[in-house]
Amino acid sequence: MENWTSYFQELMPEIVEELRTYVEMETPTHNKEAVDRLGSVLAERFAALGCRVDVIQQREYGNPLRIEYGKGDEQILILGHFDTVKEIGTLQREPWRIEDGRVYGPGAYDMKAGIVFSYFALRTIIEKGLPLQNKLVFFWNTDEETGSLASEHLIKEEARKSKCVLVIEPAAGNGALKTSRKGGGDFILKVRGQAAHAGNDHAKGINAIEELAHHVLNIQSWTDYALGTTLSVGTIKGGSASNVVPDEAEAVIDVRVQTIQESERIERLMRQLSPVLPGASLIVEGGITKPPMERTEGTEELFRLARSQAKLEGIELKEIGVGGTSDGNFAAATGTPVLDGLGPVGDGAHASHEHIVLSEVPGRIAVLLRLITAL
Ligand SMILES: [Zn+2]
Structure with a gap:
């Protein structure tokens, strides 16, 4: 059986370059034009993989993307956002840089790396012809950092149609997945x-x-x-x-x-x-x-599956309940099981020391790939 961690390890230069492209396109929530510029890049990337990409027109915020791949009666929703709290110009104070095995840059951790992970997981699934039992729907919204006022109903609509929701927000500080949120x-x-x-x-x-x-x-x-x-x-x-x-x-x-x-x-x-x-x-x-994202039986089951898949990569996954909210809260309100924190390991969301830990990247993409294909 293939070890996906070492597979992604070899792709690291390309993965890091992809993240750099996203980070160097600053996307503060209130700057629709800037957010849409990155949105076009993302739409292009996923379309090139053969996905059906819907650019949902929105007047006030950037256009969210709904990306569909594969067939199946049931769908898995993979949820993330590409807006950031950091204003245009933050890059000058907090430039893209790699230091001591960490990548620094506005939005790298919260949560552009998660989108990069999803892209490489899907690309690999397609290139390797790995079988999928479900249709995949990626939903990237653009107003998460201000409370998802314009996208809450879209998130709920997709979650309601899905058998589970994977949120690729950052993992907790110690790398744990988030199985409940207040x-x-x-x-x-x-x-x-x-x-x-x-x-x-x-x-x-x-x-x-x-x-x-x-x-x-x-x-x-x-x-x-x-x-x-x-x-x-x-x-x-x-x-x-x-x-x-x-x-x-x-x-x-x-x-x-x-x-x-x-x-x-x-x-x-x-x-x-x-x-x-x-x-x-x-x-x-x-x-x-x-609404609170409760640790339901469905979530527990999802976590157990993620943990067993991670074990195949030699990764010991832990879970944690956190106080902070995400769009996972809205998704969970529909009753669909939600597993959150499948994105990068790092620290400093919304702060100037925002970074991701490079050595954790290949393993996390591997876990995401395995989870998507095992569901
Ligand atoms: Zn945030």
Whole structure:
């Protein structure tokens, strides 16, 4: 049986060059023109392999790509994005460079390397005539870094049609795959009271800050570390002057949950908040916008398959649950099993030391290839 790690090891100069091409085309989410330029390159690459490429026209963000290969009643969705958080010009401060076995450059780790991995895995499957049991759909979106507002429905639509979803976001710091991700969102709690002169009319005032204080402590107390639920009042504001009883106050609350049940519990508690002070009123806005990606039985099964395939390459795969979200959260909301973190090993997403570890690249592509062909 072929050892794919050594096969990709030999292709490394070409793989690195491909990544360099992507990294040196900067793609901040809000620059449609720049994102579309890389989109055209990607479309061309996959079309040249014989894929059917749909460029989905979008007005505000870059055009996402839906790429289809092969036949089969069932499809596997391979999910990634090619926008980055880094503005145009970052390359000048953080140029493409290889140092101590690491490749540095904006977007290399998050997550252009993952797209390169997918490209070489597919190219090899085709060149070697490896049999596929499913149709493959690669979906590369362009607004992940700002919350996938324009592509969420497309991701869900594809996930719903798929038997599983492989997300090629970076692996965790230690190389582990991500089998669960917390969900979350922000709530805004607005309080209305009654303004009054703090000296002359104290009794006539309804102090919005006092009202808010009751809720701040209450909301914080809903945190349950054992269940993976956290609530953090991140900002508060209110009042205008010390001698005025404030009639307005507001808090923004960061919520993270690990299960849909907890998501529903917190939503319910937030909506049921009622005023403590007579005459005060509350408005609750926002909510949990990213559903949690739960570690379901289907995900567990997917991970076991990935682990056994990795073993054939001499790689010991681990799994981890993480707090940060990805488009895997949206995909998981459809009930389809999701395995995340199949991209590069490295560090520094969104930071200036962003890099991938070169020695891990051949093995990770090998695992992806084996997983795709074993499903
Ligand atoms: Zn990111």
